[in-house]
Amino acid sequence: MKCKITNKSIDPFMNFGEMPIANGFLDKKDFSNEFFFKMEVGFNEDISLFQLNDHPKPEKMFNENYPFFTGSSEYMKNHFSEYAKFVKKYLKSNSKIIEIGSNDGTFLKNFIKETDKLVGFEPSKNVADIALKHDIPTINSFFNKESAKKLKDFAGNTDLICASNVICHIPDLNELIETIDMLLTSDGTFVFEEPYLGSMFEKVSYDQIYDEHIYIFSASSISKIFKKFNFELVDVIPQITHGGSMRYIIKRSKNEISKNVKKILDYEAEKKLDKLESCLNFKMNCEKSKDNIVEKINLFKKEGKAICGYAATSKSTTILNYCNIDSNKIDYICDTTKEKIGKFSPGMHIPIKDMSYFHNNLTDCVYLFAWNHKNEILDKEKNYKGEWFSHVEL
Numbered sequence: 001m002k003c004k005i006t007n008k009s010i011d012p013f014m015n016f017g018e019m020p021i022a023n024g025f026l027d028k029k030d031f032s033n034e035f036f037f038k039m040e041v042g043f044n045e046d047i048s049l050f051q052l053n054d055h056p057k058p059e060k061m062f063n064e065n066y067p068f069f070t071g072s073s074e075y076m077k078n079h080f081s082e083y084a085k086f087v088k089k090y091l092k093s094n095s096k097i098i099e100i101g102s103n104d105g106t107f108l109k110n111f112i113k114e115t116d117k118l119v120g121f122e123p124s125k126n127v128a129d130i131a132l133k134h135d136i137p138t139i140n141s142f143f144n145k146e147s148a149k150k151l152k153d154f155a156g157n158t159d160l161i162c163a164s165n166v167i168c169h170i171p172d173l174n175e176l177i178e179t180i181d182m183l184l185t186s187d188g189t190f191v192f193e194e195p196y197l198g199s200m201f202e203k204v205s206y207d208q209i210y211d212e213h214i215y216i217f218s219a220s221s222i223s224k225i226f227k228k229f230n231f232e233l234v235d236v237i238p239q240i241t242h243g244g245s246m247r248y249i250i251k252r253s254k255n256e257i258s259k260n261v262k263k264i265l266d267y268e269a270e271k272k273l274d275k276l277e278s279c280l281n282f283k284m285n286c287e288k289s290k291d292n293i294v295e296k297i298n299l300f301k302k303e304g305k306a307i308c309g310y311a312a313t314s315k316s317t318t319i320l321n322y323c324n325i326d327s328n329k330i331d332y333i334c335d336t337t338k339e340k341i342g343k344f345s346p347g348m349h350i351p352i353k354d355m356s357y358f359h360n361n362l363t364d365c366v367y368l369f370a371w372n373h374k375n376e377i378l379d380k381e382k383n384y385k386g387e388w389f390s391h392v393e394l
């Protein structure tokens with residue numbers, strides 16, 4: 001495939017093998033026609049962009065069955081309320097606000113009292129319906145020129161556009177930025193958060209890579225991409241969410257730039273995050289991580305220990321399929337999401353059970369797939385006396 005920004009071919013440096021849709025939890029009857037794609041990653045040095053070589057069509061992933069709800073984590077609800085407080089400094093009286101990928105409205109609901117001029121774009125109907133039920137204005141559509149043009153009042157008139165964990169889902173970044181340009185006021189602000197390449201490399205958390213995450217961004221890539229459209233990265237603020245994310249603040253190029261930007265760009269240059277070299281090192285670390293986790297699980301099984309998984313995250317799909325871990329190794333995965341319970345994990349077909357099943361069928365060891373929610377989960381499950389483990393350090 002070609003890089004959407006530079007139109008240059010993506011030269012993959014790593015192949016994770018055949019992957020199913022990460023959130024494609026399925027029934028037994030659908031095993032035989034499950035969709036797979038070859039998951040390879042490449043790096044475009046011109047814009048320092050880490051990206052999938054190929055990806056399924058967005059409609060295959062974000063549809064009426066999308067099983068991710070922002071409000072499923074208490075910690076994330078709190079995070080979004082803090083995030084909302086942070087962006088208030090970019091608002092004037094009666095400002096218009098847009099959220100791209102507004103999910104169940106967890107973020108936008110923090111503004112509902114302040115302005116009646118807000119709207120979220122959410123392509124997955126089931127999650128958009130939850131926001132609408134709570135009276136949060138939501139357009140059940142992908143965010144693009146066509147859908148944004150319908151919001152006539154917002155064109156050139158929007159002071160703030162926000163997004164979280166969604167910009168990396170959007171294949172056509174050119175159109176995305178042009179649409180943002182069309183909507184923002186001359187001193188408007190675009191703020192977004194995404195899993196951070198630096199954290200993924202440091203933790204070897206390669207499970208951040210799956211069909212939905214077409215890009216894993218860094219400050220270097222964001223700065224280079226937005227400059228092409230006369231926007232400037234004016235501030236960056238590291239976040240602990242999703243195992244290490246970055247909040248990027250973008251304004252039109254005439255604006256002042258915070259010292260944080262130079263600091264992070266220097267850090268990235270030192271770590272060679274803007275070069276293919278760091279990717280090749282990451283590849284080696286992924287291979288080692290796979291060997292280690294497979295060995296650990298084999299040892300548990302040799303010792304006669306039963307294992308279950310905790311939280312059927314999208315991320316777990318990459319781990320299970322890349323490491324070829326199936327229901328012979330992991331008895332079941334427990335999860336709180338009713339849309340996943342009773343189904344089977346994508347590709348490896350491990351049964352998904354509810355939390356009471358977990359409490360009634362405790363195993364000797366538990367693979368924590370939601371390692372990014374470790375504090376919240378270990379606190380909730382403090383009575384469990386077996387062994388927690390994961391492919392990242394807990």
Ligand code: TYD
Pocket residue numbers: 068072073074310311312313314315316334335336337340370372373376377
């Ligand atoms: P998360 O790491 O937020 O996302 P992703 O799926 O993008 O990797 O994990 C969300 C999943 O974890 C969701 O299926 C709900 C589940 N979960 C639990 O089952 N229990 C919990 O306490 C938490 C926080 C999440």
